[in-house]
Amino acid sequence: MPRWTKEVLIGFVPVLLIFLAFIGVNIIPVLLVVALVGVLTLMKMRGGIAVGASADRKRKKKGPGKLTFDEIGGQDHPKEELMEALTFLIRHEEIQKFGIRPLKGILLTGPPGTGKTLLAKAASQYTDSVFVAASGSEFVEMYVGVGAGRIRDLFHDARNQATKENKKSAVIFIDEIDVIGGKREGGQQREYDQTLNQLLTEMDGIYNSDCPRILLIAATNRKEMLDSALLRPGRFDRHIQVDLPDKKGRKHILEIHAKNKPLAEAVNMDKIAEESFGFSGAQLESVMNEAAIYMMREDKQEIEQRHISMAIDKVMMGEKTDRESTTEEKRRVAIHELGHAIMAEVVRPGSVSQVALSPRGQALGYVRHNPQQEQYLYTKSFLEEQIMIALGGAASEEIYYGGRSTGSSNDFEQALNIVQTMMKSGLTSLGIINIEMVTTEELMRENNVVLEALMSRTRDVLEQHHNVFDQSLEILLGEETLSGDQFRCLFRESSLLPA
Incomplete structure (x- = not known):
């Protein structure tokens, strides 16, 4: 159907109704039919929103790529905590013998750019699970009940995908969970509250069926804003702090991002790790990228120490400007x-x-x-x-x-x-x-x-x-x-x- 069909119909229908009224035709039944069609179309569009979100997640469920914990630098302690929690998902039968309840949720907290999303992706690879990713903003909608429906779809799709791929478990990752998991206030019921209530219900029912098992991982840099019902044991059982890397961690991250770049032999990674004090993993990746850009500007074949120092200055303070001072x-x-x-x-x-x-x-x-x-x-x-x-x-x-x-x-x-x-x-x-x-x-x-x-x-x-x-x-x-x-x-x- 041509793109302009909708525009033609919108312009033609009012003209037709006016013409019929002008020649004496009773148009009230016609108006009732048009109103009914409009209501049905609106309901279909509202349902289509949730269906569209589900389809988007299906595209995401193709997997995060072969990302492993070894490829994530600077977060040794969070990786150890996360791997221990994931072991409960892998060795399910063994932990049942000891009466250990599987963990339902893991909350990753910390400053932006420290690798929370990367840790969640590596978790799915470590457990050989289906990986389903979503952002908190995907569940926010002006229509009542749509957000809650999307939460149901998210868990339903994860189970179906795991069954289809013969996987025993699925990892659901929700980024920026503070968007839907914020503290509930008394008074008028909000759409956000319904969405949060549905998430709490889904987490309570995660282990109603033994297989496939679901693990929810969420990330936020504003933990203090989350509702206490979401943070309690039995929902998010582990709270893992993902902080800015120390010197050893920064060096590891820099080495990871330098693998595909031509570094000069004289480059001292220890010195760069010292100079980049307080940088996050995302900033360190940007440092190596900007250093490669400086190398290319000068038609060099290798990244030199000064290129990386210039890149650190740029990431820290911005690019040099042509501002003329008196x-x-x-x-x-x-x-x-x-x-x-x-x-x-x-x-x-x-x-x-x-x-x-x-x-x-x-x-x-x-x-x-x-x-x-x-x-x-x-x-x-x-x-x-x-x-x-x-x-x-x-x-x-x-x-x-x-x-x-x-x-x-x-x-x-x-x-x-x-x-x-x-x-x-x-x-x-x-x-x-x-x-x-x-x-x-x-x-x-x-x-x-x-x-x-x-x-x-x-x-x-x-x-x-x-x-x-x-x-x-x-x-x-x-x-x-x-x-x-x-x-x-x-x-x-x-x-x-x-x-």
């Missing part, structure tokens, strides 16, 4: 960045890797720091030093220009976040508190006390090292980049000069 603006940016660098070198000697004036992303300049050691506990003095490094740019502008600029906004945001961490940890004069029970006025007063005291200390330190500004400023303006070694050499020479 001479005075450039001078102000140089003073600002030198303030950060001097404070970093004073409180943590050897920490500065590069000082640059080249615009990148939203920044007109930046200081790149050498990778810090893996650290999960922070003392009060460490956090105060971090704040002083962040305030170094604004303090240096105050010393040389008598005021600050908008370039310090990100620095202040970072400093405020650290102060908030200190208050939550009982490291301020407020003592040990529940931050939700403290008034906004008290929190703002404590913020000001901490930041003003540290800003004063920062200005004092920078004024003591004014010779470093004098020695470094013109060189930085001329070359636009100072390496860490160059900066430290100037820092040592300036420190020997009389004040």
Whole structure:
């Protein structure tokens, strides 16, 4: 049927009805028939939505590919926990002897890009199961009951597919489960509540039939938003935290993504793993991809260390821009960045890797720091030093220009976040508190006390090292980049000069 048939009918039917009425034909029966056809068509469309979703899942059930746990780097502990849980699915008869109840659901939580979806795909391969994937948004619909119907279809299709392929089990993966699994509120019943209720019902009835067995794996980065009925034992029995990888994990991930890329022999993966502190698996994959792009731009045949360092800067701060700055603006940016660098070198000697004036992303300049050691506990003095490094740019502008600029906004945001961490940890004069029970006025007063005291200390330190500004400023303006070694050499020479 041609595409334009519907448009022709929509235009023709009203004209026909008007014509029949004009010549004296009773059109009321005709209108009733048209209304009935319209209602039936609407109901068919509503049913078609759920059928269409089911068809989409059937396309997804062809499998996630031969992804194994060995191909996922940086998540050794989550992999061990997940593999132990999956063993219950494989050795079903054996665990029955010991009276162990099979796990019904596994919840993967953690920041975005850490590999939660990859772990679910590897789970289906590990258990030789049918893999059915869906996103929480697929179950959200304005029509009442459609979301619940889609949940029923999801479990029904998983069982049917497992039976058809002679598999003993099926793994259902729901990404972003917080969309449908959010906390239920009292009052009016919502479509989301019906969808969640249906999911709870399906999970309770997972083991009504022994075969095929169903394991539900869900992922979210907002666990605190999930309903307590969903999190209780007997539904999601295991909650596995998938955190950002440590140095060893980052190296493993980088090596996985470097397998299909031409790396130069001199490339040091340990150094790259150090420089990419705090990166997720997705960001590390992007680093290797961007490094290959830089290599191709320069018509090189191998990826060199500098290509990967450039890629880390791009992933962290964005691509270099062609933004032209005035001479005075450039001078102000140089003073600002030198303030950060001097404070970093004073409180943590050897920490500065590069000082640059080249615009990148939203920044007109930046200081790149050498990778810090893996650290999960922070003392009060460490956090105060971090704040002083962040305030170094604004303090240096105050010393040389008598005021600050908008370039310090990100620095202040970072400093405020650290102060908030200190208050939550009982490291301020407020003592040990529940931050939700403290008034906004008290929190703002404590913020000001901490930041003003540290800003004063920062200005004092920078004024003591004014010779470093004098020695470094013109060189930085001329070359636009100072390496860490160059900066430290100037820092040592300036420190020997009389004040």
